[in-house]
Amino acid sequence: MQRLNIVITGHVDHGKSTLIGRLLADTDSLPQGKLESVKKMCENNARPFEYAFLLDALEDEQKQGITIDSARVFFQSQKREYIIIDAPGHIEFLKNMISGASRAEAALLLIDAKEGVAENSKRHGMLLSLLGIKQIAVVVNKMDLVNFSEVAFNKLKIEYTEYLASLGVKADIFIPISARGGVNLIEHAPQTPWYQGKTVLEVLDGFESIEEKANDDFRMPLQDVYKFTRDNDDRRIYAGTVSSGVLHVNDEVIFYPSLKRSRVASIESFNTEVKSSVKENEAVGFTLQTQIYVKNGEVVARADQSAPKVSNRFEANLFWLGTKPLELNKPYKIKIGSAQSTIYLEEIKRVIDGDTLDSDDEPHVSRHEAACVIFRVHDLLAMEQFGENQKLGRFVIVDEYDIAGGGIITEVLEQYTTRRTKALHVNTVLVDKAGENAEFEEELFALLRKHFPHQFN
């Protein structure tokens, strides 16, 4: 059975957990006895039963009545299996919402019919667009509190559609529901005769699973190089997960940014038939016809296809989750594909305020804010613009030990260099660089690989 990852987001108390709890209960997706045991627990504690309690399984959450972290909930319709990610709506837990949403292929944005568009309805809409989630349906909850009014529904629909459009997000689907009452979740409800659209379950089943596009050029971030000497295994295996395209035995490959080349000798795998090719999303390994020394994090491409861009400067849309504000010229760590390097904030071009989306007078990026920025990287890295290749066009920033921000590359900029004039073409510089220290580099790598087989990136 196919599986789809869905995230449900929205402002705190707009009823996300209730919606999921109710969906699970109404489609018989709960384990036997779960509904009864939660009802009994409520009885014992003299509290009214809430469908949300089915999800808010953590003790702390039941005490405070809010969702702290993104729970994964497994759920099945006639059509397929879902992992529903219940993302917290409280501002304090925005990082958890983003963690949940980044795994999703489609999203439901929940809005309270009575309270209307709230701060996080806006912020979440913006973040979904930054995360690259294109399939979004808006669910207007608590319609019972506005007497299932078509006017109220349409007013909200117009207001939020305009807001989302300003972010470049297109939401065609708006569903009036009452999660607590089970209205328009599975079946069309008599309370909203004016609504002819799909129910929540129908909308979920209508979302498309993001399929592999075999036509794209081959790209694979090199995750690691293995040489396990045990049992006289002398294979040197170049391993990684294919981000796009197809690679065959005997294809010529180029590693970026080192520009080293070789041909694929074999595709390696365990407990499968012998493979002659690999494709997008597969976690693979191959050997080469010649032994070359390349670094983890380089991007492998085919010589007969386009090359990834290589630079050390780019413009990005970034959202910041660090407790300390993002600082100019402070060294942070960037992780992109399988590469890591040191990164510096060069310029804040524009702060996108989650609330108003207006430009700020004094640019600084604090916690929970998003901004358009320019970064400078210490090393040359292979990268892509997000619109062209999602997996090589997104990155995270690490401050000290934790991920503190994430972003998408909107433009790969010309390489920054102190020694040469800026006008030099990126690839020209690269060729020179690759030639300069090649011999020393290979010797050093041979030594490092020998003594620290899995210690360097």
Next chain:
Amino acid sequence: MNHLDKLEAQSVYILREAYRSFPNLAMLWSIGKDSTVLLWLTRKAFFGHVPYPLVHIDTAFKIPAMIAYRDEIAVQWDLNLVVGQNKEALSRGETYPDGLDRLSCCKKLKSDALKYTLDGTWARRKWNPYKKEWEEELNGAPYTGVIVGVRADEEGSRSKERVFSARDEKSEWDASTQPPELWNQYKTDFAPGTHVRIHPLLEWTELNIWEYIQRENIPIIDLYFNKGNGKRYRSLGCYPCTAPVDSEARNTQEIIDELTSGKFKDIAERSGRAQDKDGGGTLERLRKEGYM
């Protein structure tokens, strides 16, 4: 790619990410189906090799067949097996069969044994696959990355785990301060004294595990199968607290049938585990203190 291919690829990616990020990496192997699938995925990720030690916490109350199976597979697959045990609690009789309550027993024989085996405070028994003999390791280096086979569908608090999840100096988990985890970028940096738990199976369900065992023909321990008495284990643990379930399933296919259309379609997997039932939030409390 079908759903098992996707799950496999994601888990392999996670294992490779762990292997390149943590200098002192280990995997917990409980002998059960989930961590045995994890062991198989390790061989997938590293082309037949298992390049890190497997830690097994022996409570001394494991079903004896589990220990026999463990040692047999260790020899067959050339594993670096590391065994930890709370010898003190055992010698003092501080266990559930000796009259202690279930939760305190779990804490002593599992959580504490795990914590002090991982950080190297207690002696580790190690199987040396080259010499084919057991050795004792004193003052072993702490493991900074620990791969664990928990699944999100098992129980509430496990559904909120990150793939790479930090544990503080006391091995404790704080669900509310977890750092973000974006796309396939995980927490691979850690402060001195802390360690990271790595969870490659979070998105697998019990059914996925069995489908994969069948597809790959993984030699799983036979306690999961009915051998003629109409009983089998659905989840493995210590014998005083884990009961077999009534089931006719004699092989992997019959277990899959039972889970998809048969008697266990809507019944939670850990229903045979007594410690989950002692009051609400029990497993979460155990997990905060370092339980798997």
